[in-house]
Amino acid sequence: MRPFEFIKPDSEASAIELLGKLSPNVRILAGGTDYLVDLKHTADVPKTVMDISRLPELKGIDEVDDGLRIGAGVTHTEIMQNPLIKKYAPAMIHAAHTIGAVQTRNLGTIGGNLVTCVPSMDSGPTLVALDAEVNIVGKDGTRRISLTDLFVGPRKTSLKSNELLTEIIIPKRSLGKPAxxxxxxxxxGQALALVNAASSLWIKGGCFKDLRISIGAVAPVVIRCLKAEKYLEGKKIDEKLVKEAGNIAVTEAKPIDDFRASQSYRNDLIAVLVTRTINAAIDLADKD
Ligand SMILES: Cc1cc2nc3c(=O)[nH]c(=O)nc-3n(C[C@H](O)[C@H](O)[C@H](O)COP(=O)(O)OP(=O)(O)OC[C@H]3O[C@@H](n4cnc5c(N)ncnc54)[C@H](O)[C@@H]3O)c2cc1C
Incomplete structure (x- = not known):
């Protein structure tokens, strides 16, 4: 491996300043569970690697005016143990539990999981189903975008090389939403998803309200199943309709056919997992 400079700023402000000066010849390192694997094998070694794993501003999970703020540097283990996540977004704990093994979860961060942007990422579907947004900071200031707008393609996000993902916000309207x-x-254990899925919903007058369905590993990025959502929205809860929504979700995906599973097997999995996540969210919801 070619040598590189290793830097470790002690604040978010100095990290942003350094990114501004060194970009595009700089790469960010958080927990390193994805990037160190890449770095060992790539010919594209950057001039500088910047470690952000100890930046205090990227840590913490807090209730803020517009929802729940999760620092990009929060690890999967911290998510699993956090009382606010347990109270407001427990489906995130289920998702974090499925990521790698204990060592990976202790080091790997939620920000790194989203920015790596592999289609099978396990943090993505639940956050998309909860309408999460992300804050991105660069030398020109902060911008907030919906999480779905961060994802551009496999291993490709809309982040610029001089920008840092600083936090994930679950909006107030999604806090405590059955998901x-x-x-x-x-x-x-220790397996990449062939398919992963998350759903969130409210029930009003026995009907679906604000249903969100998201699936991963079956398209270039984690996606929302807008047609399946639309099919159920406003309708009375009915097992047959939920099953049909699972079939509709299949039409919205483009799973690959490879040595791990055929396309048709993955399609069957989409239908089953989408149906299961909706039914599980219904079980959690207050029925008025
Ligand atoms: C054995 C093993 C098993 C795994 N199993 C799973 C699994 O089951 N499910 C799953 O989803 N993932 C899995 N992973 C992948 C990985 O652990 C996660 O994606 C992890 O969350 C990555 O976070 P990190 O902090 O280690 O990122 P890093 O490796 O440090 O960084 C990943 C990428 O994100 C960029 N980056 C990191 N943080 C920021 C930021 N704040 N702003 C801008 N850019 C940033 C880096 O530049 C790099 O390009 C596994 C990895 C290993 C090694």
């Missing part, structure tokens, strides 16, 4: 996440891999 569920399922992942199916080839093993029970």
């Amino acid at each position: 569920n996440f399922y992942k199916f891999g080839l093993r029970k």
